[in-house]
Amino acid sequence: xxxxxxxxxxxxxxxxxxxxxxxxxxxxxxxxxxxxxxxxxxxxxxxxxxxxxxxxxxxxxxxxxxxxxxxxxxxxxxxxxxxxxxxxxxxxxxxxxxxxxxxxxxxxxxxxxxxxxxxxxxxxxxxxxxxxxxxxxxxxxxxxxxxxxxxxxxxxxxxxxxxxxxxxxxxxxxxxxxxxxxxxxxxxxxxxxxxxxxxxxxxxxxxxxxxxxxxxxxxxxxxxxxxxxxxxxxxxxxxxxxxxxxxxxxxxxxxxxxxxxxxxxxxxxxxxxxxxxxxxxxxxxxxxxxxxxxxxxxxxxxxxxxxxxxxxxxxxxxxxxxxxxxxxxxxxxxxxxxxxxxxxxxxxxxxxxxxxxxxxxxxxxxxxxxxxxxxxxxxxxxxxxxxxxxxxxxxxxxxxxxxxxxxxxxx
Amino acid sequence: xxxxxxxxxxxxxxxxxxxxxxxxxxxxxxxxxxxxxxxxxxxxxxxxxxxxxxxxxxxxxxxxxxxxxxxxxxxxxxxxxxxxxxxxxxxxxxxxxxxxxxxxxxxxxxxxxxxxxxxxxxxxxxxxxxxxxxxxxxxxxxxxxxxxxxxxxxxxxxxxxxxxxxxxxxxxxxxxxxxxxxxxxxxxxxxxxxxxxxxxxxxxxxxxxxxxxxxxxxxxxxxxxxxxxxxxxxxxxxxxxxxxxxxxxxxxxxxxxxxxxxxxxxxxxxx
Numbered sequence: 178x179x180x181x182x183x184x185x186x187x188x189x190x191x192x193x194x195x196x197x198x199x200x201x202x203x204x205x206x207x208x209x210x211x212x213x214x215x216x217x218x219x220x221x222x223x224x225x226x227x228x229x230x231x232x233x234x235x236x237x238x239x240x241x242x243x244x245x246x247x248x249x250x251x252x253x254x255x256x257x258x259x260x261x262x263x264x265x266x267x268x269x270x271x272x273x274x275x276x277x278x279x280x281x282x283x284x285x286x287x288x289x290x291x292x293x294x295x296x297x298x299x300x301x302x303x304x305x306x307x308x309x310x311x312x313x314x315x316x317x318x319x320x321x322x323x324x325x326x327x328x329x330x331x332x333x334x335x336x337x338x339x340x341x342x343x344x345x346x347x348x349x350x351x352x353x354x355x356x357x358x359x360x361x362x363x364x365x366x367x368x369x370x371x372x373x374x375x376x377x378x379x380x381x382x383x384x385x386x387x388x389x390x391x392x393x394x395x396x397x398x399x400x401x402x403x404x405x406x407x408x409x410x411x412x413x414x415x416x417x418x419x420x421x422x423x424x425x426x427x428x429x430x431x432x433x434x435x436x437x438x439x440x441x442x443x444x445x446x447x448x449x450x451x452x453x454x455x456x457x458x459x460x461x462x463x464x465x466x467x468x469x470x471x472x473x474x475x476x477x478x479x480x481x482x483x484x485x486x487x488x489x490x491x492x493x494x495x496x497x498x499x500x501x502x503x504x505x506x507x508x509x510x511x512x513x514x515x516x517x518x519x520x521x522x523x524x525x526x527x528x529x530x531x532x533x534x535x536x537x538x539x540x541x542x543x544x545x546x547x548x549x550x551x552x553x554x555x556x557x558x559x560x561x562x563x564x565x566x567x568x569x570x571x572x573x574x575x576x577x578x579x580x581x582x583x584x585x586x587x588x
Numbered sequence: 589x590x591x592x593x594x595x596x597x598x599x600x601x602x603x604x605x606x607x608x609x610x611x612x613x614x615x616x617x618x619x620x621x622x623x624x625x626x627x628x629x630x631x632x633x634x635x636x637x638x639x640x641x642x643x644x645x646x647x648x649x650x651x652x653x654x655x656x657x658x659x660x661x662x663x664x665x666x667x668x669x670x671x672x673x674x675x676x677x678x679x680x681x682x683x684x685x686x687x688x689x690x691x692x693x694x695x696x697x698x699x700x701x702x703x704x705x706x707x708x709x710x711x712x713x714x715x716x717x718x719x720x721x722x723x724x725x726x727x728x729x730x731x732x733x734x735x736x737x738x739x740x741x742x743x744x745x746x747x748x749x750x751x752x753x754x755x756x757x758x759x760x761x762x763x764x765x766x767x768x769x770x771x772x773x774x775x776x777x778x779x780x781x782x783x784x785x786x787x788x789x790x791x792x793x794x795x796x797x798x799x800x801x802x803x804x805x806x807x808x809x810x811x812x813x814x815x816x817x818x819x820x821x822x823x824x825x826x827x828x829x830x831x832x833x834x835x836x837x838x839x840x841x842x843x844x845x846x847x848x849x850x851x852x853x854x855x856x857x858x859x
Contacts, residue, residue, distance in 0.1 A: 258687045258734045 193493060193511055195555035198571060198583040199240040205230040207575045208267065210440075210485060210563025214274040216281060216297050222568050223297075225274070226581055227285060231266025235299060238567060240583060244299035248287045265289050269310070270357075271563075275317040277302075277326075277340045284326060286311025292328055294342060303342030308332035313357035313367070313396065320360050321346065321379065329354025329367045335377065348381045357396045359410075362424055366410065368393030374412050376426060385426035390416035391437065400444035402469035403452040413438035413457060421471060430471035436460030439484040440563075447489065447498045447514040456500055456514075458483025464502045464549060466516065475516030477549020480506035485563045489514065492570055493588035499552065501586070503561025503574050508554045511586055516547035557582050591621055591777070600831060603747065603782050605809070606644040607637070607824070607841070610850035614826055614834035618807055622830065623773055623783045625753075627796045628811035632822055633843065634786045635660065637811070638749040639669055640848055641784065645747055646679040646703030653747035654706045654739055656732060658755035662709035673846045680704040685712040687731070690738060697743045708735055710759075728759040729768065733775055740779050748776065752786035753801060765799040773804045796827070806830040811841060824850055 206229035215222050223243065224236040231248040248266055257265065265288055272285040277294070282302060286292050292305035292315060309332030316327050325345055326338040331353040337345040348365075352375065356368035364384055365377040374387040374397060395413035402409060402421075409421040409429055415437035421429045432455075442457035452469040459465065460482040466474045479502075487502040498514040559576025566572060567583075574582045594600055602617030611617045618624055626634045642653030657665060662683045670676065680700035684693045684707065697704045710731070732750070739745045750756065753769070762768040776783045785805065789796050793812050796802045807829040814821045824841040826834045839850035 255687055258731050259728075261730050262734055262737070 192588070193499075193552040194587050195509065195511065195553055196585050196587055197555070198585055200583070201236065201240050201242070201581045203228050203232075203234060203579040203581065205232065205579050206267075206577055207579050207581070208269050208562055208577065209271050209575065211565050211573045211575055211581065212272045212274065213565045213567050213573060215568070219568075224567075224573055224581070225272045225283065226575060227268025227270070227272065228579065229264060229267040231268060231287060233268055233272065233283070233285060233293075233295075233299075235297075236581070238569065238571070238583075240581070246293075246295055246299045246301070248285075248291065248293060252289055260289070269312045270314045273315050273317065277317070284315045284317070286313075286315060286328055286330075288312075290330060290332065292326070292336070292338065292342075294326070305336065305338045305342045305344065307334065307336055309334075309353060312355050312394070316358055316360060318358075318360040320365055327358045327360070327365065329356065329358055331355070331370065335365060335367060346381065348377055350375055350377075350383070355392060355394045359397050359399065361399045364424075366397050368395070368397055368412065368414075372414060372416065374410070374420075374422065374426065376424075387412070387420070387422055387426040387428070389414035389418065389420065394439055396441040398441055398444060400453055400455075402444065402455075411442050411444060411455060413440070413442055415439065417459070417461070419455070419457065419467075419471075432465070432467055432471045432473075434459040434461050434463065434465065436462065436482065439482075440486040443487055443489045445489045445498075447500075454514075456487050456489050458485060458487060458502055458504075460484065462504070462506075464500065464510070464512065466500070466514070466549075475547040475549045477502075477510065477512055477551065479504035479508065479510060481560070485561055488564055488566045488572065490566055492566060492572065493586045494570065495588050499586070501564065501566075501572055503557075503564050505560040507559060507561065507576075508556050509561065509564070509572065509574055509584065510554050511552045513550040513552060515550075517550035518547050553586070555584055591780070603641070603645065605637070605848075606640055607848040607850050609853075610824065610839065610848075613837070613839075613850075613853065614829055614832050618782065618829065619831045620782050621777070621780050622806035623776055623785060623804075624807035624809060624829075625785050625787050625797065625801060625805045626809050626811070627787045627789050627802075629789050629791045629793070629813060632811040632813060633841070634811060635665070635751055636669070636672065636843070637841075637848060638751065638784045638786060639665070639674075642705050642747055642749060643669070643674055643679060646705045648703075650703040651746040652697055652704045652706070652739075652744050653749070654708065654736065654745055655749045655751065656708045656710065656735065657751050658710045658728075658759060659751065661711050662707045665707060672843070678702070682706045684708040684735075687713055687735075690735065691742065694739055694742045697739075706739065728756065729762075729772065732756065732772070736776070736779065736781070740781065745779070745781050748781050748783045750783065750785045752788060753797070753799075754788040757799070762799075769799045769801055770804060773801070802828075807832070 212225040222238045227233045233246040235243045267288040270286045272283050283295050288310040290307040294302045307330035309330045329335050333351045335348040352369040352371045354367045359366040370392050372389040372391050376384040378384040392415045398411040412420040419432040436459040444453045447454045456466050463476045463478050465476045482505040485503045500512040500514045559578035562577045564574040572584050601620040604611045604617040628634050645651040680702040682696050808827040810827050811824050822841040823838050825838040837853040839853045842849045
């Protein structure tokens with residue numbers, strides 16, 4: 178840590194500020210994070226955002242819409258009566274940009290159960306069909322000896338599609354799949370609406386199940402948390418708990434919060450100690466940073482749910498890592514990834530301390546521990562449902578009300 | 589749509605129940621836009637009473653009402669009310685037997701100068717769609733919402749009867765009934781239509797609503813059967829009615845001369 182940085186930390190708030198660059202109104206609800214991708218060997222960066230009305234937008238980094246793909250209506254008039262007309266075409270998955278053979282493609286699922294494969298010009302290449310909503314991102318993986326597109330469906334199955342969109346195999350789980358499949362250690366691992374983590378082996382049999390108490394919508398993340406600790410699966414459940422499982426489906430530790438965990442966690446070494454810390458948001462309004470053993474390092478309380486996955490990166494290129502998190506309270510928070518150390522007990526001060534930026538400016542905390550430290554915050558119009566970091570350091574944030582913001586943290 | 593705020597109480601529009609001697613006990617009727625539970629055990633005339641409201645509002649006030657039947661077939665309903673001497677030729681009666689025919693049936697509402705009563709027979713629809721792929725958990729709830737919304741959008745809709753909440757629960761296999769019903773009620777409020785939700789109660793009236801619909805609703809009209817010697821007497825009372833000063837007495841409910849009548853409030857009629 179540089180001297181200037183140390184001085185800034187010592188005097189309290191940093192001088193970081195957030196500047197908006199552009200905002201785009203898609204005029205339809207957005208329920209997920211944007212996908213930022215590079216085409217043509219990194220020469221062109223684009224932003225992909227799917228909407229509740231079933232449109233996928235591709236934008237340039239300056240916010241200009243390049244094309245719109247309409248996932249449209251794939252149901253008959255009669256079938257339409259049986260679905261929620263507002264959400265039937267909704268794109269609830271973050272698109273996957275991948276190479277199918279020599280062609281760069283975009284893959285995404287819809288609430289009506291369709292899996293679309295389109296080219297980077299927004300033209301449909303093929304469409305696959307499942308019998309239930311697709312809510313997790315598809316993956317491209319070599320699970321059965323040949324590369325296939327793998328996606329989970331709310332019809333209770335995992336589907337393997339060929340490069341041409343033909344169904345190769347349907348793996349029946351009898352539990353609606355809500356997450357993106359994770360292919361690791363020759364297993365496919367998914368989370369379900371019934372709160373189960375299910376591991377499938379190469380024979381398409383269920384290797385093990387792990388039951389949480391509520392729905393799992395957050396993608397399951399594999400992480401080597403420390404050299405000694407081995408590799409774990411990080412499972413965020415709507416039962417308010419983060420689980421670290423081994424690869425036999427046994428819980429190694431759990432970290433309880435007081436709200437549902439909606440989105441995937443981030444595992445990253447934020448302080449150079451060769452151990453990964455885990456950063457995530459909860460519907461108890463807090464952003465948490467915990468260590469490799471599931472012990473709290475710091476938390477920061479916003480004014481509403483934190484459902485979006487935080488961005489953990491050196492966003493302002495000052496040599497240290499920041500945590501950027503969007504909240505349902507309409508604000509983007511830029512936090513010091515290492516928190517702020519509070520002194521041990523000082524007679525007369527008790528345990529009530531200030532938390533900079535919090536609405537009441539006071540909160541209860543344990544003295545002698547780190548707490549979240551705010552650098553700066555910026556208000557958007559709407560509940561923040563997802564954010565991603567562009568190659569140029571801009572934060573692209575989506576609001577539920579359908580606005581896409583480009584904001585930049587200046588230092 | 590948020591319920592409009594009135595400047596004084598005279599601006600509150602009220603929908604009559606058309607039960608003689610009953611509306612005047614609640615400032616003239618049920619406030620427009622309310623969701624009212626009509627609760628009672630089997631045989632208390634919940635369906636007839638709610639049909640009575642839609643019929644008279646169509647006849648006298650040119651309103652459009654939708655009767656969504658999840659249990660009883662349209663022919664059974666129609667024969668039943670004809671037998672009660674309702675003259676259906678005086679209103680525009682529209683029956684929806686197939687969802688695919690909904691736009692054409694709605695056109696009949698638009699084309700008529702009379703008030704309309706639309707009956708949607710979900711039993712017929714169930715037979716029609718047996719091969720349609722649907723998510724069994726939520727689909728019938730979506731049918732309810734889509735039918736109501738389409739009629740509201742393509743024509744006009746003032747009143748809505750759901751017969752019944754108990755059947756909807758059975759058909760839709762709610763995973764979390766309290767939350768699902770909360771959103772159904774929110775949906776109806778957003779459309780700003782006056783709704784009547786029929787709900788079955790145990791014979792002893794020990795509870796009204798299995799899923800907190802009594803808390804969620806704006807009003808509750810409770811009908812019960814009371815045994816007196818060798819007679820069964822229907823009794824009606826208002827248990828709850830928001831934005832209304834009402835008399836909570838129990839009345840005898842009778843159907844005579846083609847009209848519902850509430851009498852003997854606060855008294856025992858047989859003494």
